[in-house]
Amino acid sequence: MGLRERKKQATRRALQDAAVSLILDRGLENVTVEEIAAEADVSTRTFFNYFATKEDALLGDVPGTPDEETRREFVNGGPTGDFVEDLITVLITFLVSTDDLATQRADMRLRRKLMEREPQLVRGMLARFHNVEMELAAAIAERTGVSPEDDQPLLVAASAMSVMRHTMKSLHFSESEETADVRAKIRAAFRHLGEAYGPSTPTS
Amino acid sequence: MGLRERKKQATRRALQDAAVSLILDRGLENVTVEEIAAEADVSTRTFFNYFATKEDALLGDVPGTPDEETRREFVNGGPTGDFVEDLITVLITFLVSTDDLATQRADMRLRRKLMEREPQLVRGMLARFHNVEMELAAAIAERTGVSPEDDQPLLVAASAMSVMRHTMKSLHFSESEETADVRAKIRAAFRHLGEAYGPSTPTS
DNA sequence: ACCAATTATTGCAGACCATGCAAACTTTCT
DNA sequence: AGAAAGTTTGCATGGTCTGCAATAATTGGT
Numbered sequence: 001m002g003l004r005e006r007k008k009q010a011t012r013r014a015l016q017d018a019a020v021s022l023i024l025d026r027g028l029e030n031v032t033v034e035e036i037a038a039e040a041d042v043s044t045r046t047f048f049n050y051f052a053t054k055e056d057a058l059l060g061d062v063p064g065t066p067d068e069e070t071r072r073e074f075v076n077g078g079p080t081g082d083f084v085e086d087l088i089t090v091l092i093t094f095l096v097s098t099d100d101l102a103t104q105r106a107d108m109r110l111r112r113k114l115m116e117r118e119p120q121l122v123r124g125m126l127a128r129f130h131n132v133e134m135e136l137a138a139a140i141a142e143r144t145g146v147s148p149e150d151d152q153p154l155l156v157a158a159s160a161m162s163v164m165r166h167t168m169k170s171l172h173f174s175e176s177e178e179t180a181d182v183r184a185k186i187r188a189a190f191r192h193l194g195e196a197y198g199p200s201t202p203t204s
Numbered sequence: 205m206g207l208r209e210r211k212k213q214a215t216r217r218a219l220q221d222a223a224v225s226l227i228l229d230r231g232l233e234n235v236t237v238e239e240i241a242a243e244a245d246v247s248t249r250t251f252f253n254y255f256a257t258k259e260d261a262l263l264g265d266v267p268g269t270p271d272e273e274t275r276r277e278f279v280n281g282g283p284t285g286d287f288v289e290d291l292i293t294v295l296i297t298f299l300v301s302t303d304d305l306a307t308q309r310a311d312m313r314l315r316r317k318l319m320e321r322e323p324q325l326v327r328g329m330l331a332r333f334h335n336v337e338m339e340l341a342a343a344i345a346e347r348t349g350v351s352p353e354d355d356q357p358l359l360v361a362a363s364a365m366s367v368m369r370h371t372m373k374s375l376h377f378s379e380s381e382e383t384a385d386v387r388a389k390i391r392a393a394f395r396h397l398g399e400a401y402g403p404s405t406p407t408s
Numbered sequence: 409a410c411c412a413a414t415t416a417t418t419g420c421a422g423a424c425c426a427t428g429c430a431a432a433c434t435t436t437c438t
Numbered sequence: 439a440g441a442a443a444g445t446t447t448g449c450a451t452g453g454t455c456t457g458c459a460a461t462a463a464t465t466g467g468t
Contacts, residue, residue: 004415004464011416032453043418048455084401126334127327151370155393156400158366166359189359190401196360197288197394198402208435208444236424247447252426 012050014040019057020110028054028118055124060111062104063132063164066093075142088186090139091164092179094132108173133161163189216254218244223261224314232258232322259328264315266308267336267368270297279346292390294343295368296383298336312377337365367393 018039022031033054037047051057070093073079074086097104115121137157141148167186171177222243226235237258241251255261277283278294301308319325341361345352371390375381 002465007464008416033455034453045419045456046417049417052455054454122334123327123331126330130326130330151374152396155367155370155396158370159363159397159401162362162366163359166355166362170355192356192359193363194398194400194402196398197363198398206436211435212445237426238424249427249448250446253446256426258425 011040011042011046015042015047015050016057016060019054020114023058024110024114024117028120055121058111058114058121059124059128060107061097062108062111063094063128064097065132065135066090071139075139077143084187084190087140087160088183088190090136091160091186092182094164095168095182102175105173105175105177108171112169112173129161129165133157136160159193163193215244215246215250219246219251219254220261220264223258224318227262228314228318228321232324259325262315262318262325263328263332264311265301266312266315267298267332268301269336269339270294275343279343281347288391288394291344291364292387292394294340295364295390296386298368299372299386306379309377309379309381312375316373316377333365333369337361340364363397367397 015036019031019036022036022039033047034044036054036057037044040047047057070090074090078086079089080086099107115125133154134157137153138148140146140156141150141153144153146152163186167182167189170185171182219240223235223240226240226243237251238248240258240261241248244251251261274294274297278290282290283293284290303311319329337358338361341357342352344350344360345354345357348357350356367390371386371393374389375386
């Protein structure tokens with residue numbers, strides 16, 4: 001990666017960090033883009049070269065898109081052949097960004113604090129999940145061979161994203177948390193959904 | 205209802221209608237609040253007495269909150285005792301506003317057109333569904349006697365709202381469409397979810 | 409090391425959204 | 439009719455975000 005690219009990443013990072021820290025400190029309404037830019041040592045105009053809105057700088061890069069390889073494997077019926085297990089595999093990749101693991105976990109903890117303090121941000125988060133939902137639906141349609149006009153894949157994708165969303169709330173993002181723990185939590189959530197809506201007696 | 209109240213309703217209506225029609229015509233970015241207010245024959249300032257944002261005037265009043273009676277019946281295990289069927293009953297009440305049925309159906313058709321033309325609006329719609337999701341989760345927790353800290357009710361509510369969201373897409377909102385049709389569509393969606401995640405063999 | 413091409417940053421002007429405030433106006437109630 | 443309560447309006451203001459054109463930094467070739 002060349003110098004130019006590295007600098008861009010650094011600026012992006014600086015803007016995000018400045019935004020998060022200032023706003024955790026003083027609240028969303030009491031921090032202007034101008035101040036965020038100043039803190040990151042760039043002009044206000046440059047802020048908008050990096051992020052379309054103030055919110056955007058706060059939300060970070062999660063959920064992202066799964067890499068092409070994971071996607072293809074899922075579409076082709078892998079890796080295990082069990083639909084729910086494979087779905088979980090894909091979902092987990094949404095959580096993983098390009099950063100190193102420790103940084104990313106710290107980011108997640110900060111973001112969660114941010115959401116608690118500024119519920120307006122949930123709006124933007126939901127929008128992001130919605131975008132991912134569409135991609136996931138396409139992948140599910142491909143895997144199951146269902147016509148894209150059908151909205152079954154959309155439905156399954158939507159509820160899968162719900163599971164995702166709520167599971168994230170009960171994660172710790174601590175150093176001791178293993179992928180297996182995450183997987184187990186998601187699995188439990190899916191099982192519960194199956195029980196609630198499934199053919200067997202509704203627990204409720 | 206007194207004169208004052210009637211006038212307020214009329215103004216609100218006029219603003220919504222002006223917003224929807226102007227923006228269907230010329231696009232979200234090409235219509236200012238000033239123009240909307242002018243079309244409705246009030247000042248710009250008055251617009252903001254009625255709606256917090258431009259989007260708000262477009263989204264209308266759906267989904268609304270179910271009336272207290274329906275809610276209580278659901279919480280107490282009614283009306284049929286079958287969880288999914290009763291859930292559907294509640295969901296349907298989200299769609300019903302105070303207007304007369306014909307007006308409401310026309311509104312729904314317009315709004316859908318609006319969403320297709322201006323996908324940015326989906327954001328706001330999702331936020332509304334999210335609010336309803338919270339209320340629904342509370343009701344489910346009460347009915348099932350699950351602790352409110354538990355996130356099972358949130359999960360079930362979230363996926364129910366997904367079902368809702370996607371079912372609405374395939375409704376016609378035409379004069380010939382009966383409540384029974386709507387119910388059948390929602391029921392089919394739930395059954396599909398149960399099959400996808402449930403204990404039986406995944407269709408996929 | 410230099411030059412040219414590409415790409416990033418910046419300042420400026422401007423449109424629009426949204427809010428607070430106080431004055432003018434309308435409905436309501438007695 | 440007249441006071442009380444609520445609504446509309448204009449004005450001033452602060453903030454977000456965009457387009458544009460000038461300036462500055464990085465890159466790659468020679």
